[in-house]
Amino acid sequence: MKRKILLDLIIKYNHLKNYIKDLGSLCVAFSGGVDSTFLLAAAHQVLENKAMAVTVRSSMYTQREFNEAKSFAESLGVKHIIMDANEYNIKEFVDNTKDRCYFCKHAIFSMIKEAATNNNILYVADGSNIDDNDDFRPGMRAIKELKVVSPLKEAQLKKEEVRQLSKQMDLPTWDKPSFACLASRIPYGTKITKEKLEMVEQGEMYLIDLGFRQFRVRHHGEIARIEVLPEDRKRFFSEGLLDEVVREFKQIGFNYVTLDLEGYRTGSMNEILTEAEKKS
Missing domain, CATH: 3.30.70 (Alpha-Beta Plaits)
Structure with a gap:
Protein backbone atom coordinates (compact mmCIF):
# COMPACT_ATOMS: atom_id res chain seq x y z
CA MET A 1 0.00 0.00 0.00
CA LYS A 2 2.80 2.42 0.94
CA ARG A 3 4.59 1.61 -2.31
CA LYS A 4 1.46 2.49 -4.32
CA ILE A 5 1.07 5.79 -2.46
CA LEU A 6 4.72 6.65 -3.14
CA LEU A 7 4.33 5.75 -6.82
CA ASP A 8 1.21 7.92 -7.13
CA LEU A 9 3.10 10.79 -5.52
CA ILE A 10 6.01 10.44 -7.96
CA ILE A 11 3.61 10.38 -10.90
CA LYS A 12 1.89 13.54 -9.71
CA TYR A 13 5.18 15.33 -9.10
CA ASN A 14 6.44 14.42 -12.57
CA HIS A 15 3.15 15.65 -14.01
CA LEU A 16 3.64 18.93 -12.15
CA LYS A 17 7.18 19.38 -13.46
CA ASN A 18 6.16 18.60 -17.03
CA TYR A 19 3.27 21.04 -16.80
CA ILE A 20 5.56 23.79 -15.52
CA LYS A 21 8.14 23.02 -18.18
CA ASP A 22 5.52 23.38 -20.92
CA LEU A 23 4.62 26.85 -19.62
CA GLY A 24 8.12 28.07 -20.46
CA SER A 25 8.19 30.80 -17.81
CA LEU A 26 6.24 31.29 -14.61
CA CYS A 27 5.57 33.93 -11.97
CA VAL A 28 4.40 32.44 -8.66
CA ALA A 29 2.12 34.46 -6.38
CA PHE A 30 4.21 33.82 -3.30
CA SER A 31 2.81 34.13 0.22
CA GLY A 32 5.37 31.93 1.94
CA GLY A 33 2.78 29.30 2.85
CA VAL A 34 3.05 25.54 2.32
CA ASP A 35 1.62 25.49 -1.20
CA SER A 36 3.24 28.55 -2.76
CA THR A 37 6.64 27.66 -1.26
CA PHE A 38 6.49 24.17 -2.74
CA LEU A 39 5.29 25.52 -6.10
CA LEU A 40 8.04 28.15 -6.23
CA ALA A 41 10.72 25.56 -5.40
CA ALA A 42 9.41 23.25 -8.14
CA ALA A 43 9.19 26.08 -10.67
CA HIS A 44 12.73 27.23 -9.88
CA GLN A 45 13.99 23.66 -10.20
CA VAL A 46 12.40 23.26 -13.64
CA LEU A 47 12.68 26.75 -15.14
CA GLU A 48 15.64 28.25 -13.23
CA ASN A 49 15.87 31.98 -14.11
CA LYS A 50 12.59 31.82 -16.03
CA ALA A 51 10.77 31.43 -12.73
CA MET A 52 10.12 34.36 -10.42
CA ALA A 53 8.07 35.19 -7.34
CA VAL A 54 5.88 38.14 -6.46
CA THR A 55 4.77 38.81 -2.90
CA VAL A 56 2.06 41.39 -2.36
CA ARG A 57 2.56 42.85 1.11
CA SER A 58 -0.61 43.84 2.97
CA SER A 59 -2.18 43.96 6.41
CA MET A 60 -4.04 40.75 5.51
CA TYR A 61 -0.88 38.76 6.22
CA THR A 62 1.35 38.89 9.26
CA GLN A 63 4.78 40.48 9.29
CA ARG A 64 6.16 37.11 10.34
CA GLU A 65 4.72 35.48 7.23
CA PHE A 66 6.21 38.21 5.04
CA ASN A 67 9.64 37.86 6.64
CA GLU A 68 9.59 34.09 6.14
CA ALA A 69 8.60 34.47 2.48
CA LYS A 70 11.37 36.98 1.86
CA SER A 71 13.95 34.81 3.60
CA PHE A 72 13.02 31.70 1.63
CA ALA A 73 13.10 33.48 -1.74
CA GLU A 74 16.57 34.80 -0.90
CA SER A 75 17.81 31.33 0.09
CA LEU A 76 16.43 29.86 -3.15
CA GLY A 77 18.11 32.56 -5.25
CA VAL A 78 14.95 33.27 -7.21
CA LYS A 79 13.99 36.73 -8.43
CA HIS A 80 11.53 38.10 -5.90
CA ILE A 81 9.46 41.23 -6.40
CA ILE A 82 7.65 42.78 -3.44
CA MET A 83 4.62 44.97 -4.08
CA ASP A 84 2.33 46.82 -1.69
CA ALA A 85 -1.41 46.20 -1.84
CA ASN A 86 -3.98 48.96 -1.61
CA GLU A 87 -6.68 46.77 -0.11
CA TYR A 88 -8.43 49.58 1.75
CA ASN A 89 -9.19 51.22 -1.61
CA ILE A 90 -11.36 48.20 -2.49
CA LYS A 91 -14.87 49.01 -1.24
CA GLU A 92 -16.09 45.41 -1.27
CA PHE A 93 -13.08 44.38 0.80
CA VAL A 94 -13.65 47.06 3.43
CA ASP A 95 -17.41 46.37 3.50
CA ASN A 96 -16.56 42.66 3.90
CA THR A 97 -19.19 41.34 1.52
CA LYS A 98 -19.46 37.57 1.06
CA ASP A 99 -17.58 37.91 -2.24
CA ARG A 100 -14.88 40.09 -0.67
CA CYS A 101 -12.24 37.58 -1.70
CA TYR A 102 -13.19 37.89 -5.38
CA PHE A 103 -12.58 41.64 -5.52
CA CYS A 104 -9.42 41.43 -3.44
CA LYS A 105 -7.91 38.57 -5.49
CA HIS A 106 -8.82 40.34 -8.73
CA ALA A 107 -6.98 43.49 -7.67
CA ILE A 108 -3.93 41.68 -6.30
CA PHE A 109 -3.51 39.24 -9.18
CA SER A 110 -3.92 42.09 -11.67
CA MET A 111 -0.87 43.67 -10.00
CA ILE A 112 1.04 40.38 -10.16
CA LYS A 113 0.17 39.89 -13.84
CA GLU A 114 1.49 43.35 -14.63
CA ALA A 115 4.74 42.56 -12.82
CA ALA A 116 5.05 39.30 -14.74
CA THR A 117 4.48 41.05 -18.08
CA ASN A 118 7.09 43.68 -17.23
CA ASN A 119 9.59 40.85 -16.64
CA ASN A 120 8.70 38.94 -19.82
CA ILE A 121 7.08 36.09 -17.89
CA LEU A 122 4.25 34.41 -19.76
CA TYR A 123 2.18 32.90 -16.94
CA VAL A 124 1.13 33.70 -13.41
CA ALA A 125 0.37 30.85 -10.98
CA ASP A 126 -1.38 30.57 -7.66
CA GLY A 127 -0.74 27.82 -5.12
CA SER A 128 -4.23 26.39 -4.76
CA ASN A 129 -4.48 22.60 -4.55
CA ILE A 130 -7.45 20.33 -5.17
CA ASP A 131 -8.50 20.38 -1.50
CA ASP A 132 -9.32 24.07 -2.00
CA ASN A 133 -12.33 23.02 -4.06
CA ASP A 134 -14.07 21.85 -0.89
CA ASP A 135 -14.75 25.28 0.65
CA PHE A 136 -16.53 28.47 -0.37
CA ARG A 137 -13.80 30.39 -2.23
CA PRO A 138 -15.12 33.25 -4.39
CA GLY A 139 -11.53 34.29 -5.09
CA MET A 140 -11.24 31.32 -7.45
CA ARG A 141 -13.57 33.16 -9.82
CA ALA A 142 -11.03 35.97 -10.13
CA ILE A 143 -8.26 33.43 -10.74
CA LYS A 144 -10.20 31.97 -13.68
CA GLU A 145 -11.14 35.36 -15.13
CA LEU A 146 -7.52 36.53 -15.10
CA LYS A 147 -6.35 33.23 -16.61
CA VAL A 148 -4.05 32.50 -13.68
CA VAL A 149 -2.85 28.90 -13.78
CA SER A 150 -3.04 26.50 -10.82
CA PRO A 151 -0.29 23.89 -11.36
CA LEU A 152 -0.95 21.98 -8.13
CA LYS A 153 -4.56 21.46 -9.18
CA GLU A 154 -3.42 20.42 -12.66
CA ALA A 155 -1.27 17.74 -11.02
CA GLN A 156 -4.21 16.71 -8.78
CA LEU A 157 -2.12 17.32 -5.67
CA LYS A 158 -3.79 17.38 -2.25
CA LYS A 159 -2.52 19.43 0.70
CA GLU A 160 -1.11 16.41 2.49
CA GLU A 161 0.71 15.33 -0.68
CA VAL A 162 2.22 18.80 -1.02
CA ARG A 163 3.48 18.44 2.54
CA GLN A 164 4.96 15.00 1.83
CA LEU A 165 6.77 16.25 -1.26
CA SER A 166 7.93 19.36 0.59
CA LYS A 167 9.45 17.15 3.27
CA GLN A 168 11.27 15.12 0.63
CA MET A 169 12.62 18.37 -0.85
CA ASP A 170 13.71 19.53 2.63
CA LEU A 171 11.55 22.65 2.45
CA PRO A 172 11.11 24.47 5.79
CA THR A 173 7.35 24.75 5.28
CA TRP A 174 6.55 21.05 5.01
CA ASP A 175 4.87 21.00 8.43
CA LYS A 176 3.97 24.68 8.62
CA PRO A 177 0.39 25.30 9.85
CA SER A 178 -2.09 26.78 7.37
CA PHE A 179 -2.65 30.51 7.85
CA ALA A 180 -5.32 32.05 5.64
CA CYS A 181 -5.81 35.76 4.97
Missing part, protein backbone atom coordinates in the same frame (compact mmCIF):
# COMPACT_ATOMS: atom_id res chain seq x y z
CA LEU A 182 -6.47 37.60 8.25
CA ALA A 183 -9.63 39.13 6.78
CA SER A 184 -11.18 35.65 7.03
CA ARG A 185 -11.24 36.13 10.82
CA ILE A 186 -13.90 38.86 10.61
CA PRO A 187 -17.62 38.02 10.08
CA TYR A 188 -19.17 38.97 6.75
CA GLY A 189 -20.90 42.33 6.83
CA THR A 190 -18.60 43.69 9.53
CA LYS A 191 -16.29 46.35 8.15
CA ILE A 192 -12.62 45.46 7.91
CA THR A 193 -10.16 47.93 9.38
CA LYS A 194 -6.41 47.91 9.82
CA GLU A 195 -6.91 48.05 13.59
CA LYS A 196 -9.04 44.88 13.63
CA LEU A 197 -6.52 42.96 11.52
CA GLU A 198 -3.71 44.12 13.80
CA MET A 199 -5.65 42.83 16.83
CA VAL A 200 -6.08 39.44 15.16
CA GLU A 201 -2.40 39.34 14.20
CA GLN A 202 -1.26 40.17 17.73
CA GLY A 203 -3.56 37.51 19.19
CA GLU A 204 -2.39 34.83 16.80
CA MET A 205 1.30 35.65 17.19
CA TYR A 206 0.81 35.39 20.96
CA LEU A 207 -0.75 31.91 20.60
CA ILE A 208 2.16 30.83 18.38
CA ASP A 209 4.57 31.96 21.07
CA LEU A 210 2.61 29.85 23.58
CA GLY A 211 3.28 26.81 21.39
CA PHE A 212 -0.08 26.43 19.61
CA ARG A 213 0.28 25.54 15.93
CA GLN A 214 -3.09 25.31 14.18
CA PHE A 215 -5.72 27.78 15.33
CA ARG A 216 -7.68 30.92 14.49
CA VAL A 217 -8.56 34.09 16.38
CA ARG A 218 -11.96 35.26 15.14
CA HIS A 219 -12.80 38.93 15.68
CA HIS A 220 -16.40 39.54 16.82
CA GLY A 221 -16.22 43.16 17.90
CA GLU A 222 -15.54 43.16 21.64
CA ILE A 223 -15.22 39.38 21.61
CA ALA A 224 -12.27 37.22 20.55
CA ARG A 225 -13.35 33.68 19.61
CA ILE A 226 -10.37 31.34 19.73
CA GLU A 227 -10.42 28.11 17.73
CA VAL A 228 -7.77 25.50 18.49
CA LEU A 229 -7.39 21.88 17.44
CA PRO A 230 -9.65 19.51 19.44
CA GLU A 231 -6.62 17.92 21.11
CA ASP A 232 -5.39 21.38 22.21
CA ARG A 233 -8.62 22.42 23.94
CA LYS A 234 -7.64 20.69 27.18
CA ARG A 235 -4.68 23.07 27.53
CA PHE A 236 -7.15 25.87 28.21
CA PHE A 237 -8.46 24.07 31.29
CA SER A 238 -5.47 25.31 33.20
CA GLU A 239 -6.46 28.25 35.36
CA GLY A 240 -3.05 29.82 34.97
CA LEU A 241 -3.17 29.69 31.15
CA LEU A 242 -6.75 30.96 31.05
CA ASP A 243 -5.83 33.98 33.17
CA GLU A 244 -2.74 34.67 31.07
CA VAL A 245 -4.63 34.46 27.75
CA VAL A 246 -7.45 36.69 28.98
CA ARG A 247 -4.99 39.26 30.31
CA GLU A 248 -3.04 39.34 27.03
CA PHE A 249 -6.13 39.55 24.80
CA LYS A 250 -7.57 42.38 26.89
CA GLN A 251 -4.31 44.26 26.45
CA ILE A 252 -4.68 43.74 22.71
CA GLY A 253 -8.10 45.40 22.86
CA PHE A 254 -10.74 42.69 23.30
CA ASN A 255 -13.20 43.01 26.20
CA TYR A 256 -14.21 39.34 26.24
CA VAL A 257 -12.24 36.21 25.36
CA THR A 258 -13.94 32.93 24.43
CA LEU A 259 -12.89 29.43 23.39
CA ASP A 260 -14.91 27.87 20.55
CA LEU A 261 -16.06 24.47 21.86
CA GLU A 262 -16.10 22.97 18.35
CA GLY A 263 -12.42 23.73 17.92
CA TYR A 264 -10.47 24.76 14.84
CA ARG A 265 -11.95 24.19 11.39
CA THR A 266 -11.30 25.94 8.09
CA GLY A 267 -13.98 28.29 6.77
CA SER A 268 -15.94 28.55 10.00
CA MET A 269 -17.07 32.05 8.99
CA ASN A 270 -18.70 30.47 5.93
CA GLU A 271 -20.94 28.25 8.07
CA ILE A 272 -23.56 30.98 8.35
CA LEU A 273 -23.93 31.22 4.58
CA THR A 274 -26.65 29.16 2.96
CA GLU A 275 -25.92 27.18 -0.19
CA ALA A 276 -28.01 29.69 -2.14
CA GLU A 277 -25.87 32.58 -0.87
CA LYS A 278 -22.68 30.77 -1.82
CA LYS A 279 -23.88 30.25 -5.37
CA SER A 280 -25.32 33.74 -5.90
Whole structure:
Protein backbone atom coordinates (compact mmCIF):
# COMPACT_ATOMS: atom_id res chain seq x y z
CA MET A 1 0.00 0.00 0.00
CA LYS A 2 2.80 2.42 0.94
CA ARG A 3 4.59 1.61 -2.31
CA LYS A 4 1.46 2.49 -4.32
CA ILE A 5 1.07 5.79 -2.46
CA LEU A 6 4.72 6.65 -3.14
CA LEU A 7 4.33 5.75 -6.82
CA ASP A 8 1.21 7.92 -7.13
CA LEU A 9 3.10 10.79 -5.52
CA ILE A 10 6.01 10.44 -7.96
CA ILE A 11 3.61 10.38 -10.90
CA LYS A 12 1.89 13.54 -9.71
CA TYR A 13 5.18 15.33 -9.10
CA ASN A 14 6.44 14.42 -12.57
CA HIS A 15 3.15 15.65 -14.01
CA LEU A 16 3.64 18.93 -12.15
CA LYS A 17 7.18 19.38 -13.46
CA ASN A 18 6.16 18.60 -17.03
CA TYR A 19 3.27 21.04 -16.80
CA ILE A 20 5.56 23.79 -15.52
CA LYS A 21 8.14 23.02 -18.18
CA ASP A 22 5.52 23.38 -20.92
CA LEU A 23 4.62 26.85 -19.62
CA GLY A 24 8.12 28.07 -20.46
CA SER A 25 8.19 30.80 -17.81
CA LEU A 26 6.24 31.29 -14.61
CA CYS A 27 5.57 33.93 -11.97
CA VAL A 28 4.40 32.44 -8.66
CA ALA A 29 2.12 34.46 -6.38
CA PHE A 30 4.21 33.82 -3.30
CA SER A 31 2.81 34.13 0.22
CA GLY A 32 5.37 31.93 1.94
CA GLY A 33 2.78 29.30 2.85
CA VAL A 34 3.05 25.54 2.32
CA ASP A 35 1.62 25.49 -1.20
CA SER A 36 3.24 28.55 -2.76
CA THR A 37 6.64 27.66 -1.26
CA PHE A 38 6.49 24.17 -2.74
CA LEU A 39 5.29 25.52 -6.10
CA LEU A 40 8.04 28.15 -6.23
CA ALA A 41 10.72 25.56 -5.40
CA ALA A 42 9.41 23.25 -8.14
CA ALA A 43 9.19 26.08 -10.67
CA HIS A 44 12.73 27.23 -9.88
CA GLN A 45 13.99 23.66 -10.20
CA VAL A 46 12.40 23.26 -13.64
CA LEU A 47 12.68 26.75 -15.14
CA GLU A 48 15.64 28.25 -13.23
CA ASN A 49 15.87 31.98 -14.11
CA LYS A 50 12.59 31.82 -16.03
CA ALA A 51 10.77 31.43 -12.73
CA MET A 52 10.12 34.36 -10.42
CA ALA A 53 8.07 35.19 -7.34
CA VAL A 54 5.88 38.14 -6.46
CA THR A 55 4.77 38.81 -2.90
CA VAL A 56 2.06 41.39 -2.36
CA ARG A 57 2.56 42.85 1.11
CA SER A 58 -0.61 43.84 2.97
CA SER A 59 -2.18 43.96 6.41
CA MET A 60 -4.04 40.75 5.51
CA TYR A 61 -0.88 38.76 6.22
CA THR A 62 1.35 38.89 9.26
CA GLN A 63 4.78 40.48 9.29
CA ARG A 64 6.16 37.11 10.34
CA GLU A 65 4.72 35.48 7.23
CA PHE A 66 6.21 38.21 5.04
CA ASN A 67 9.64 37.86 6.64
CA GLU A 68 9.59 34.09 6.14
CA ALA A 69 8.60 34.47 2.48
CA LYS A 70 11.37 36.98 1.86
CA SER A 71 13.95 34.81 3.60
CA PHE A 72 13.02 31.70 1.63
CA ALA A 73 13.10 33.48 -1.74
CA GLU A 74 16.57 34.80 -0.90
CA SER A 75 17.81 31.33 0.09
CA LEU A 76 16.43 29.86 -3.15
CA GLY A 77 18.11 32.56 -5.25
CA VAL A 78 14.95 33.27 -7.21
CA LYS A 79 13.99 36.73 -8.43
CA HIS A 80 11.53 38.10 -5.90
CA ILE A 81 9.46 41.23 -6.40
CA ILE A 82 7.65 42.78 -3.44
CA MET A 83 4.62 44.97 -4.08
CA ASP A 84 2.33 46.82 -1.69
CA ALA A 85 -1.41 46.20 -1.84
CA ASN A 86 -3.98 48.96 -1.61
CA GLU A 87 -6.68 46.77 -0.11
CA TYR A 88 -8.43 49.58 1.75
CA ASN A 89 -9.19 51.22 -1.61
CA ILE A 90 -11.36 48.20 -2.49
CA LYS A 91 -14.87 49.01 -1.24
CA GLU A 92 -16.09 45.41 -1.27
CA PHE A 93 -13.08 44.38 0.80
CA VAL A 94 -13.65 47.06 3.43
CA ASP A 95 -17.41 46.37 3.50
CA ASN A 96 -16.56 42.66 3.90
CA THR A 97 -19.19 41.34 1.52
CA LYS A 98 -19.46 37.57 1.06
CA ASP A 99 -17.58 37.91 -2.24
CA ARG A 100 -14.88 40.09 -0.67
CA CYS A 101 -12.24 37.58 -1.70
CA TYR A 102 -13.19 37.89 -5.38
CA PHE A 103 -12.58 41.64 -5.52
CA CYS A 104 -9.42 41.43 -3.44
CA LYS A 105 -7.91 38.57 -5.49
CA HIS A 106 -8.82 40.34 -8.73
CA ALA A 107 -6.98 43.49 -7.67
CA ILE A 108 -3.93 41.68 -6.30
CA PHE A 109 -3.51 39.24 -9.18
CA SER A 110 -3.92 42.09 -11.67
CA MET A 111 -0.87 43.67 -10.00
CA ILE A 112 1.04 40.38 -10.16
CA LYS A 113 0.17 39.89 -13.84
CA GLU A 114 1.49 43.35 -14.63
CA ALA A 115 4.74 42.56 -12.82
CA ALA A 116 5.05 39.30 -14.74
CA THR A 117 4.48 41.05 -18.08
CA ASN A 118 7.09 43.68 -17.23
CA ASN A 119 9.59 40.85 -16.64
CA ASN A 120 8.70 38.94 -19.82
CA ILE A 121 7.08 36.09 -17.89
CA LEU A 122 4.25 34.41 -19.76
CA TYR A 123 2.18 32.90 -16.94
CA VAL A 124 1.13 33.70 -13.41
CA ALA A 125 0.37 30.85 -10.98
CA ASP A 126 -1.38 30.57 -7.66
CA GLY A 127 -0.74 27.82 -5.12
CA SER A 128 -4.23 26.39 -4.76
CA ASN A 129 -4.48 22.60 -4.55
CA ILE A 130 -7.45 20.33 -5.17
CA ASP A 131 -8.50 20.38 -1.50
CA ASP A 132 -9.32 24.07 -2.00
CA ASN A 133 -12.33 23.02 -4.06
CA ASP A 134 -14.07 21.85 -0.89
CA ASP A 135 -14.75 25.28 0.65
CA PHE A 136 -16.53 28.47 -0.37
CA ARG A 137 -13.80 30.39 -2.23
CA PRO A 138 -15.12 33.25 -4.39
CA GLY A 139 -11.53 34.29 -5.09
CA MET A 140 -11.24 31.32 -7.45
CA ARG A 141 -13.57 33.16 -9.82
CA ALA A 142 -11.03 35.97 -10.13
CA ILE A 143 -8.26 33.43 -10.74
CA LYS A 144 -10.20 31.97 -13.68
CA GLU A 145 -11.14 35.36 -15.13
CA LEU A 146 -7.52 36.53 -15.10
CA LYS A 147 -6.35 33.23 -16.61
CA VAL A 148 -4.05 32.50 -13.68
CA VAL A 149 -2.85 28.90 -13.78
CA SER A 150 -3.04 26.50 -10.82
CA PRO A 151 -0.29 23.89 -11.36
CA LEU A 152 -0.95 21.98 -8.13
CA LYS A 153 -4.56 21.46 -9.18
CA GLU A 154 -3.42 20.42 -12.66
CA ALA A 155 -1.27 17.74 -11.02
CA GLN A 156 -4.21 16.71 -8.78
CA LEU A 157 -2.12 17.32 -5.67
CA LYS A 158 -3.79 17.38 -2.25
CA LYS A 159 -2.52 19.43 0.70
CA GLU A 160 -1.11 16.41 2.49
CA GLU A 161 0.71 15.33 -0.68
CA VAL A 162 2.22 18.80 -1.02
CA ARG A 163 3.48 18.44 2.54
CA GLN A 164 4.96 15.00 1.83
CA LEU A 165 6.77 16.25 -1.26
CA SER A 166 7.93 19.36 0.59
CA LYS A 167 9.45 17.15 3.27
CA GLN A 168 11.27 15.12 0.63
CA MET A 169 12.62 18.37 -0.85
CA ASP A 170 13.71 19.53 2.63
CA LEU A 171 11.55 22.65 2.45
CA PRO A 172 11.11 24.47 5.79
CA THR A 173 7.35 24.75 5.28
CA TRP A 174 6.55 21.05 5.01
CA ASP A 175 4.87 21.00 8.43
CA LYS A 176 3.97 24.68 8.62
CA PRO A 177 0.39 25.30 9.85
CA SER A 178 -2.09 26.78 7.37
CA PHE A 179 -2.65 30.51 7.85
CA ALA A 180 -5.32 32.05 5.64
CA CYS A 181 -5.81 35.76 4.97
CA LEU A 182 -6.47 37.60 8.25
CA ALA A 183 -9.63 39.13 6.78
CA SER A 184 -11.18 35.65 7.03
CA ARG A 185 -11.24 36.13 10.82
CA ILE A 186 -13.90 38.86 10.61
CA PRO A 187 -17.62 38.02 10.08
CA TYR A 188 -19.17 38.97 6.75
CA GLY A 189 -20.90 42.33 6.83
CA THR A 190 -18.60 43.69 9.53
CA LYS A 191 -16.29 46.35 8.15
CA ILE A 192 -12.62 45.46 7.91
CA THR A 193 -10.16 47.93 9.38
CA LYS A 194 -6.41 47.91 9.82
CA GLU A 195 -6.91 48.05 13.59
CA LYS A 196 -9.04 44.88 13.63
CA LEU A 197 -6.52 42.96 11.52
CA GLU A 198 -3.71 44.12 13.80
CA MET A 199 -5.65 42.83 16.83
CA VAL A 200 -6.08 39.44 15.16
CA GLU A 201 -2.40 39.34 14.20
CA GLN A 202 -1.26 40.17 17.73
CA GLY A 203 -3.56 37.51 19.19
CA GLU A 204 -2.39 34.83 16.80
CA MET A 205 1.30 35.65 17.19
CA TYR A 206 0.81 35.39 20.96
CA LEU A 207 -0.75 31.91 20.60
CA ILE A 208 2.16 30.83 18.38
CA ASP A 209 4.57 31.96 21.07
CA LEU A 210 2.61 29.85 23.58
CA GLY A 211 3.28 26.81 21.39
CA PHE A 212 -0.08 26.43 19.61
CA ARG A 213 0.28 25.54 15.93
CA GLN A 214 -3.09 25.31 14.18
CA PHE A 215 -5.72 27.78 15.33
CA ARG A 216 -7.68 30.92 14.49
CA VAL A 217 -8.56 34.09 16.38
CA ARG A 218 -11.96 35.26 15.14
CA HIS A 219 -12.80 38.93 15.68
CA HIS A 220 -16.40 39.54 16.82
CA GLY A 221 -16.22 43.16 17.90
CA GLU A 222 -15.54 43.16 21.64
CA ILE A 223 -15.22 39.38 21.61
CA ALA A 224 -12.27 37.22 20.55
CA ARG A 225 -13.35 33.68 19.61
CA ILE A 226 -10.37 31.34 19.73
CA GLU A 227 -10.42 28.11 17.73
CA VAL A 228 -7.77 25.50 18.49
CA LEU A 229 -7.39 21.88 17.44
CA PRO A 230 -9.65 19.51 19.44
CA GLU A 231 -6.62 17.92 21.11
CA ASP A 232 -5.39 21.38 22.21
CA ARG A 233 -8.62 22.42 23.94
CA LYS A 234 -7.64 20.69 27.18
CA ARG A 235 -4.68 23.07 27.53
CA PHE A 236 -7.15 25.87 28.21
CA PHE A 237 -8.46 24.07 31.29
CA SER A 238 -5.47 25.31 33.20
CA GLU A 239 -6.46 28.25 35.36
CA GLY A 240 -3.05 29.82 34.97
CA LEU A 241 -3.17 29.69 31.15
CA LEU A 242 -6.75 30.96 31.05
CA ASP A 243 -5.83 33.98 33.17
CA GLU A 244 -2.74 34.67 31.07
CA VAL A 245 -4.63 34.46 27.75
CA VAL A 246 -7.45 36.69 28.98
CA ARG A 247 -4.99 39.26 30.31
CA GLU A 248 -3.04 39.34 27.03
CA PHE A 249 -6.13 39.55 24.80
CA LYS A 250 -7.57 42.38 26.89
CA GLN A 251 -4.31 44.26 26.45
CA ILE A 252 -4.68 43.74 22.71
CA GLY A 253 -8.10 45.40 22.86
CA PHE A 254 -10.74 42.69 23.30
CA ASN A 255 -13.20 43.01 26.20
CA TYR A 256 -14.21 39.34 26.24
CA VAL A 257 -12.24 36.21 25.36
CA THR A 258 -13.94 32.93 24.43
CA LEU A 259 -12.89 29.43 23.39
CA ASP A 260 -14.91 27.87 20.55
CA LEU A 261 -16.06 24.47 21.86
CA GLU A 262 -16.10 22.97 18.35
CA GLY A 263 -12.42 23.73 17.92
CA TYR A 264 -10.47 24.76 14.84
CA ARG A 265 -11.95 24.19 11.39
CA THR A 266 -11.30 25.94 8.09
CA GLY A 267 -13.98 28.29 6.77
CA SER A 268 -15.94 28.55 10.00
CA MET A 269 -17.07 32.05 8.99
CA ASN A 270 -18.70 30.47 5.93
CA GLU A 271 -20.94 28.25 8.07
CA ILE A 272 -23.56 30.98 8.35
CA LEU A 273 -23.93 31.22 4.58
CA THR A 274 -26.65 29.16 2.96
CA GLU A 275 -25.92 27.18 -0.19
CA ALA A 276 -28.01 29.69 -2.14
CA GLU A 277 -25.87 32.58 -0.87
CA LYS A 278 -22.68 30.77 -1.82
CA LYS A 279 -23.88 30.25 -5.37
CA SER A 280 -25.32 33.74 -5.90
